[in-house]
Amino acid sequence: xxxxxxxxxxxxxxxxxxxxxxxxxxxxxxxxxxxxxxxxxxxxxxxxxxxxxxxxxxxxxxxxxxxxxxxxxxxxxxxxxxxxxxxxxxxxxxxxxxxxxxxxxxxxxxxxxxxxxxxxxxxxxxxxxxxxxxxxxxxxxxxxxxxxxxxxxxxxxxxxxxxxxxxxxxxxxxxxxxxxxxxxxxxxxxxxxxxxxxxxxxxxxxxxxxxxxxxxxxxxxxxxxxxxxxxxxxxxxxxxxxxxxxxxxxxxxxxxxxxxxxxxxxxxxxxxxxxxxxxxxxxxxxxxxxxxxxxxxxxxxxxxxxxxxxxxxxxxxxxxxxxxxxxxxxxxxxxxxxxxxxxxxxxxxxxxxxxxxxxxxxxxxxxxxxxxxxxxxxxxxxxxxxxxxxxxxxxxxxxxxxxxxxxxxxxxxxxxxxxxxxxxxxxxxxxxxxxxxxxxxxxxxxxxxxxxxxxxxxxxxxxxxxxxxxxxxxxxxxxxxxxxxxxxxxxxxxxxxxxxxxxxxxxxxxxxxxxxxxxxxxxxxxxxxxxxxxxxxxxxxxxxxxxxxxxxxxxxxxxxxxxxxxxxxxxxxxxxxxxxx
Amino acid sequence: xxxxxxxxxxxxxxxxxxxxxxxxxxxxxxxxxxxxxxxxxxxxxxxxxxxxxxxxxxxxxxxxxxxxxxxxxxxxxxxxxxxxxxxxxxxxxxxxxxxxxxxxxxxxxxxxxxxxxxxxxxxxxxxxxxxxxxxxxxxxxxxxxxxxxxxxxxxxxxxxxxxxxxxxxxxxxxxxxxxxxxxxxxxxxxxxxxxxxxxxxxxxxxxxxxxxxxxxxxxxxxxxxxxxxxxxxxxxxxxxxxxxxxxxxxxxxxxxxxxxxxxxxxxxxxxxxxxxxxxxxxxxxxxxxxxxxxxxxxxxxxxxxxxxxxxxxxxxxxxxxxxxx
Numbered sequence: 001x002x003x004x005x006x007x008x009x010x011x012x013x014x015x016x017x018x019x020x021x022x023x024x025x026x027x028x029x030x031x032x033x034x035x036x037x038x039x040x041x042x043x044x045x046x047x048x049x050x051x052x053x054x055x056x057x058x059x060x061x062x063x064x065x066x067x068x069x070x071x072x073x074x075x076x077x078x079x080x081x082x083x084x085x086x087x088x089x090x091x092x093x094x095x096x097x098x099x100x101x102x103x104x105x106x107x108x109x110x111x112x113x114x115x116x117x118x119x120x121x122x123x124x125x126x127x128x129x130x131x132x133x134x135x136x137x138x139x140x141x142x143x144x145x146x147x148x149x150x151x152x153x154x155x156x157x158x159x160x161x162x163x164x165x166x167x168x169x170x171x172x173x174x175x176x177x178x179x180x181x182x183x184x185x186x187x188x189x190x191x192x193x194x195x196x197x198x199x200x201x202x203x204x205x206x207x208x209x210x211x212x213x214x215x216x217x218x219x220x221x222x223x224x225x226x227x228x229x230x231x232x233x234x235x236x237x238x239x240x241x242x243x244x245x246x247x248x249x250x251x252x253x254x255x256x257x258x259x260x261x262x263x264x265x266x267x268x269x270x271x272x273x274x275x276x277x278x279x280x281x282x283x284x285x286x287x288x289x290x291x292x293x294x295x296x297x298x299x300x301x302x303x304x305x306x307x308x309x310x311x312x313x314x315x316x317x318x319x320x321x322x323x324x325x326x327x328x329x330x331x332x333x334x335x336x337x338x339x340x341x342x343x344x345x346x347x348x349x350x351x352x353x354x355x356x357x358x359x360x361x362x363x364x365x366x367x368x369x370x371x372x373x374x375x376x377x378x379x380x381x382x383x384x385x386x387x388x389x390x391x392x393x394x395x396x397x398x399x400x401x402x403x404x405x406x407x408x409x410x411x412x413x414x415x416x417x418x419x420x421x422x423x424x425x426x427x428x429x430x431x432x433x434x435x436x437x438x439x440x441x442x443x444x445x446x447x448x449x450x451x452x453x454x455x456x457x458x459x460x461x462x463x464x465x466x467x468x469x470x471x472x473x474x475x476x477x478x479x480x481x482x483x484x485x486x487x488x489x490x491x492x493x494x495x496x497x498x499x500x501x502x503x504x505x506x507x508x509x510x511x512x513x514x515x516x517x518x519x520x521x522x523x524x525x526x527x528x529x530x531x532x533x534x535x536x537x538x539x540x541x542x543x544x545x546x547x548x549x550x551x552x553x554x555x556x557x558x559x560x561x562x563x564x565x566x567x568x569x570x571x572x573x574x575x576x577x578x579x580x581x
Numbered sequence: 582x583x584x585x586x587x588x589x590x591x592x593x594x595x596x597x598x599x600x601x602x603x604x605x606x607x608x609x610x611x612x613x614x615x616x617x618x619x620x621x622x623x624x625x626x627x628x629x630x631x632x633x634x635x636x637x638x639x640x641x642x643x644x645x646x647x648x649x650x651x652x653x654x655x656x657x658x659x660x661x662x663x664x665x666x667x668x669x670x671x672x673x674x675x676x677x678x679x680x681x682x683x684x685x686x687x688x689x690x691x692x693x694x695x696x697x698x699x700x701x702x703x704x705x706x707x708x709x710x711x712x713x714x715x716x717x718x719x720x721x722x723x724x725x726x727x728x729x730x731x732x733x734x735x736x737x738x739x740x741x742x743x744x745x746x747x748x749x750x751x752x753x754x755x756x757x758x759x760x761x762x763x764x765x766x767x768x769x770x771x772x773x774x775x776x777x778x779x780x781x782x783x784x785x786x787x788x789x790x791x792x793x794x795x796x797x798x799x800x801x802x803x804x805x806x807x808x809x810x811x812x813x814x815x816x817x818x819x820x821x822x823x824x825x826x827x828x829x830x831x832x833x834x835x836x837x838x839x840x841x842x843x844x845x846x847x848x849x850x851x852x853x854x855x856x857x858x859x860x861x862x863x864x865x866x867x868x869x870x871x872x873x874x875x876x877x878x879x880x881x882x883x884x885x886x887x888x889x890x891x892x893x894x895x896x897x898x899x900x901x902x903x904x905x906x
Contacts, residue, residue, distance in 0.1 A: 049674075051673055051674070059623070059627045059628060061627070136645060138627075138633065139633060140638075141633040142633075198670075201670070201672075202670060207676070224759055224856055225674045225676070225681065225685070225856060225861065226861060227759050255854065257850070257851030257852060257860070258740075258852065260740055261852060261854065264747065264748050265755040265756055268747050268754075268755045270754050270755045445625075450625075459639075461636070462625070462629045462635075493629060
């Protein structure tokens with residue numbers, strides 16, 4: 001199943017990735033150590049409800065996470081990025097030329113009617129559903145490649161009952177991660193709806209997850225929209241049957257309207273787990289019945305520079321962007337605004353990624369590269385400033401008029417608002433007036449982020465080409481991005497010239513080429529790929545298409561009687577082994 | 582005689598109500614569909630972020646939900662299906678609209694009904710007391726508290742009640758629990774804080790309206806006459822003054838009931854996690870889920886029209902001089 005690997009986030013908070021692994025000791029009483037089956041685990045969320053349980057139609061991460069409780073993907077990762085096999089019997093085999101992937105699934109997977117899950121189900125799901133024209137799977141692009149200027153699908157083929165292959169015509173070293181996320185639909189049910197999108201959309205089996213058999217730690221029980229999603233223990237779970245897992249009788253996701261009420265529910269003991277905002281972390285740490293885990297995330301906040309025609313002309317100049325980044329203190333953001341639950345960012349790859357390197361990174365905004373005087377001099381030498389009698393520089397437009405910039409930010413995220421005000425304060429010291437425009441997230445997206453070529457009937461998109469501009473002019477914009485830690489090449493959508501989310505209008509052929517190389521035959525060699533990512537990080541840290549501000553850490557609050565948790569970047573990977581003391 | 586003109590009046594009003602409801606339904610449908618938004622909008626960021634061909638996928642999603650067809654065709658289909666009892670498919674919640682409404686209306690209804698009863702009962706009692714004891718310490722206290730009640734935002738009050746009564750004192754759960762049986766003491770207990778939150782503003786307003794209406798009537802000649810006849814004060818206030826003060830109060834209370842059906846209860850539903858129609862409709866608007874938006878608007882319209890009709894009928898009983906023929 002396609003998980004959302006990279007997406008814009010309003011409030012940067014990492015979510016627990018739910019998947020399981022079998023490494024508990026077996027006991028004939030159906031218990032593992034202290035673990036016994038008891039209790040209801042209630043997770044509090046306030047990010048909105050899922051759209052559908054018929055996952056092939058979904059575009060939102062919440063829908064995939066709901067379904068993930070009942071349906072395992074082929075593989076996942078632990079906190080150290082070691083692969084954890086799920087429905088796979090062994091790791092995916094990749095041919096030496098990087099074109100053929102051989103996938104062998106377990107032979108004990110069953111649908112709800114007792115029939116085995118076979119390679120045919122996976123291949124059917126790919127060929128007849130995900131690649132079909134009638135269903136229009138939103139993420140079909142993940143399974144397509146460019147061959148001689150044409151977009152074609154990869155070729156899945158059944159080998160035997162538990163083995164199938166996927167053949168590409170071009171090399172993509174990171175395609176294996178797409179395969180790991182795959183989940184199947186049962187062919188015996190899906191054929192009844194094939195070709196009829198309305199019937200498929202409304203199929204009760206898919207909307208009530210009645211087919212999931214032993215494929216997930218839990219089985220669907222109930223979904224009350226905007227209230228709760230309830231799954232109950234699956235005693236037949238293929239990874240749990242030997243150890244008696246999972247250990248919760250039910251797993252409930254309770255939706256809250258606000259983070260304040262969600263956190264109040266944890267404090268009162270009405271829910272088992274929820275995310276904690278930075279300003280509340282210390283309070284929860286001091287509560288005797290709560291355990292708070294602070295873990296790194298893949299999210300970062302940045303200050304985007306508008307390099308399109310309706311942004312300040314200076315922002316198209318690399319030196320100007322560098323100077324502005326040099327004037328904003330990242331330590332203040334991480335310590336004073338995010339209370340230490342963040343660390344300065346210098347590129348799009350965080351330290352927790354296996355592809356991270358700090359070699360050659362230009363660290364604007366800290367140490368000697370947090371220097372307003374130098375920033376003013378750089379801008380002055382570019383013609384943006386006047387020298388006063390006391391030899392100090394006031395940054396201005398080239399004609400000497402006051403420089404006035406527009407900074408857009410969404411309401412509802414206090415850290416984002418605080419960062420906006422800090423930027424204004426810092427730039428004011430250079431003589432730059434910053435007008436902050438606060439607005440709801442949807443308005444920010446529609447009026448400032450989406451763009452189109454003026455006087456055309458183009459539909460507004462996040463990147464409609466170099467001539468496109470947003471409806472409202474802006475210069476700076478505070479926003480959050482995510483990086484996929486295992487395949488950072490997904491960030492090409494933000495920084496490549498044709499990237500779907502490159503709303504800033506940044507363009508650098510060298511960057512485009514490096515992203516291309518990260519997905520080429522050359523990158524099959526891991527050392528070569530590491531060098532490509534190091535070069536990309538270095539180049540982007542130097543070019544400053546955006547000011548990478550901070551990588552976030554998330555706080556997860558649990559009732560203290562929950563055991564078995566392994567804190568880390570992917571801390572939910574073994575959640576089927578969690579239990580109540 | 583009375584029955585005859587009242588029946589004719591009700592039939593006439595019901596006929597007009599159907600026309601008004603159809604008009605509002607049509608306007609809502611057009612407004613929702615001709616706007617710049619599309620049900621596919623919510624896919625845009627995620628699709629772009631994962632490098633998909635956004636234009637192609639968006640077109641496909643619009644085709645999947647039938648919103649790529651001419652608006653008149655969509656309208657004709659929608660109305661035809663509506664008359665057949667098919668309210669459409671909610672694509673933001675993935676279930677039939679009628680099922681969605683059937684499942685969630687009760688959460689809003691119980692909250693609104695109990696809040697209205699709480700506010701009307703207490704508001705009228707305090708209002709009468711305040712009027713009868715005008716310019717006493719009790720009157721000043723209730724007046725002061727009423728202004729506070731009117732001024733407090735629901736949202737803030739709800740969060741404060743949760744922090745005090747749920748987190749600190751542990752008397753109530755921090756959120757409304759939908760697993761409780763509807764007709765149970767536990768469910769009533771779970772509704773205490775939401776009812777106080779939604780009802781406080783209304784209660785305070787009713788205190789002011791009742792006091793004002795009572796004072797108006799207390800000064801009238803018929804009250805002096807009643808007292809001169811030696812009627813007990815209880816009868817004078819309860820039977821003569823209050824009954825005359827009731828007419829404007831009924832208008833206000835029933836109007837409130839109609840207007841909070843979906844809009845006013847939304848914030849209380851958000852704070853206490855009540856999955857009522859307020860939340861459903863609000864989220865449907867942002868998701869451009871037009872079958873839900875239109876359906877909820879239609880229900881809201883029918884409720885308001887019905888409440889207005891009931892108000893008019895009640896007038897004829899409260900004041901027999903009122904006739905609509």
